[in-house]
Amino acid sequence: AVVSTQSGHYGRDLRMSLPNGWQKKVSNSTGREYYFNTATGESQWEFPEGSNAGQVRASHLLVKHNESRRPASWRSDNITRSKEEALEILKGYISRIKSGSISFADLASTESDCSSAKRGGDLGFFGRGQMQKPFEDATYNLNVGEMSGPVYSDSGIHVIIRTA
Numbered sequence: 001a002v003v004s005t006q007s008g009h010y011g012r013d014l015r016m017s018l019p020n021g022w023q024k025k026v027s028n029s030t031g032r033e034y035y036f037n038t039a040t041g042e043s044q045w046e047f048p049e050g051s052n053a054g055q056v057r058a059s060h061l062l063v064k065h066n067e068s069r070r071p072a073s074w075r076s077d078n079i080t081r082s083k084e085e086a087l088e089i090l091k092g093y094i095s096r097i098k099s100g101s102i103s104f105a106d107l108a109s110t111e112s113d114c115s116s117a118k119r120g121g122d123l124g125f126f127g128r129g130q131m132q133k134p135f136e137d138a139t140y141n142l143n144v145g146e147m148s149g150p151v152y153s154d155s156g157i158h159v160i161i162r163t164a
Contacts, residue, residue, distance in 0.1 A: 021037055022036065023036045024036075035047065040164065055125040056127075057123070057124060057125045057164035058122075058126075058161060058162050058163060059104060059119075059120060059122045059163055060108070060158045060159065060160045061107060061112040061121050061159050062112050062157070062158050063086040063111075063112075063113060063158075064081075064086065064156035065079060065083045065157070066079060066082060067083055069155060074113075074115055074117065075113055076113075091150070093111060104147070105121060106120070108120050109121070114155075132154055135151060135158060135160070138160055139162055142162035143162065144164060145161070146161070147159060147161045148160040
């Protein structure tokens with residue numbers, strides 16, 4: 001429903017509940033209400049759509065190996081490392097992230113074998129049936145802000161952080 005608020009601004013009926021992870025705030029400069037996504041840090045004037053209901057948002061860092069369904073990436077035309085070597089590399093990345101020596105996004109930007117590296121590993125929102133099953137299951141089993149251990153898929157070995 002579209003209603004007129006006290007300010008005369010036309011927008012969504014503000015009596016509707018906000019989707020999970022969203023907060024209503026007031027701008028210091030304009031006094032207008034806006035909406036803040038606590039998972040992504042993004043702000044917007046428009047009421048957040050509930051279109052992400054049932055979906056999750058995640059970032060990941062992928063390490064491919066010679067058994068990956070496509071053993072090539074933006075980093076290398078021919079990936080020859082073994083699955084065991086890929087796991088050791090990924091474990092090293094997890095240690096660096098947990099130690100705080102580098103952020104997940106910064107490491108994914110330079111080391112992930114997925115094209116999502118250019119977005120710090122961010123895959124955006126997705127629902128059930130859109131990702132490979134092991135990846136989907138691992139992501140849905142994480143709490144927001146939680147990081148997985150190694151997750152095996154046909155693409156390679158991932159570490160995943162759920163962001164919404």
